[in-house]
Amino acid sequence: MPSGKPSPSGRSAPSEAYDLAVIGAGPAGLAGAVAADEAGLSVALLDSAAHTGGQYFRHPDPALGATRPQALHHDWPAFARLRDRLADGGVTHLAGHHVWTVTREAENRWTVHALTGADGEADEPVTVRARAVLLATGAYERQLPFPGWTLPGVVGAGGAQAMLKSGLVLPGRRVVVAGSGPLLLAVATSLAAAGADVPAVVEASGYVGYARHPRALATNPHKLLEAATHGTALLRHRVPVHTRSTVTQVHGTDRVEAVTIARVDRHWRPLPGTGRRVACDALAVGHGLVPRIELATTLGCATRRTPDGTTALVLDGFQRTSVPGLWAAGETGGVGGWELARTEGELASLAVAARLGGRPPLTGGTRLRRLRRERARLRVFAEAMAAAHAPGRGWTRWLTDNTEVCRCEEVTAGRVREAVCDLGAHDARTVKLLTRAGMGWCQGRMCGAAVACLATEGTAEGTVPPSAERRPLAVPVPLGALGSLPTDTSVDQPNIESNTERPTAP
The missing domain is CATH 1.10.10.1100 (BFD-like [2Fe-2S]-binding domain)
Structure with missing residues (x-):
């Protein structure tokens, strides 16, 4: 594919570059690409997967012959509408593109570097040029180790859900779901509905922490409805939920045979004498999600610490990072679910359209104001959720x-x-x-x-997670791809030690 190829609609941007390059085709990136396209921008949407939807809306390959893939998803109709709008528009969807770095050549001149293929194994590197970049790179699961966690049969909670959604397979017949965070309820519900025996959901934090955030609950009643729906489904399948508990050990030789579940105090310290053994052949475990921000931190974007101890990007009211010309949406600004990601993606694209059109973002009118209110409401709940499930x-x-x-x-x-x-x-x-x-x-x-x-064990800093690594490469890259890059000394690389202040809102 030629660098900077214009969109299929025939619209082209100055210097044969796209107006906007969107990295990530999950809810945030998909919504952002569609909104930017409908606002008249030429858009390239790059994603490593073969299909849109990201981790949340994974769906089976058509070859598997799934007759009702929507049965495995919440809010599938809303995703389907976004997907149809993408198909009907002029966005250039570059599937199977693994973005490994983004460089800024000058003001309003960005180059996105990617490798192609299922695992980025193609020989020819690809570059896409754009006037602005929207990072919608999502998140990955946070894993906290324990004895036996390397045994076959131990999978991430999100990984178990991905196996079911995209491969129509279960990680085992008798699956304990453990860790912390609202994802556990969704995973356990899906596994039980698909026929797995789920002997326990083991939540280290509990749910009383939400009561400390009444405003977040009052302004997001649909979140309570979602929790009640999962709770009802688990009751129907006779799946017990153990709060203030954790899996402290996995037993087995060639694969998982059982787990030990113990009660924990508010600091997540196991309470002596509370351990009990539960037979199972698989464990789906996860302790929340971590924003995937390597591309942004390499460029020097300012970051903040979230209430659950992860590192997210500092964004202003229009999703701008601290680096001019670079926007971000979705989990990059803090994990908050697919609705928040969709809202932020659309908001960011409208702000980009205003910026490239030489207009202040506030001229976007009622639609933009509505998106900002919705984003603020959902973000309040996201912060409350992170605080309720923060690891001790x-x-x-x-x-x-x-x-x-x-x-x-x-x-x-x-x-x-x-x-x-x-x-x-x-x-x-x-x-x-x-x-x-x-x-x-x-x-x-x-x-x-x-x-x-x-x-930092035993100190006051004992809960501090790793700082966001400023790696120049976001994914593994062959030396041949690096050797083929042009040696242009005029390329402007941001100082990775600068931009530490919050962006100024307009």
């Missing part, structure tokens, strides 16, 4: 010294503690240099939070 610092008590923390490099909790106590490491980066924890294929996405917490 006592979770490291689950770990024995021989528990693997970094699976890629086979680094145990004992080695991390040795680096801290005996070698003087005081942060995750130093631990990484001393033990190789986080240097593997996943680049710390699986172990980063655990390593950071262990590095």
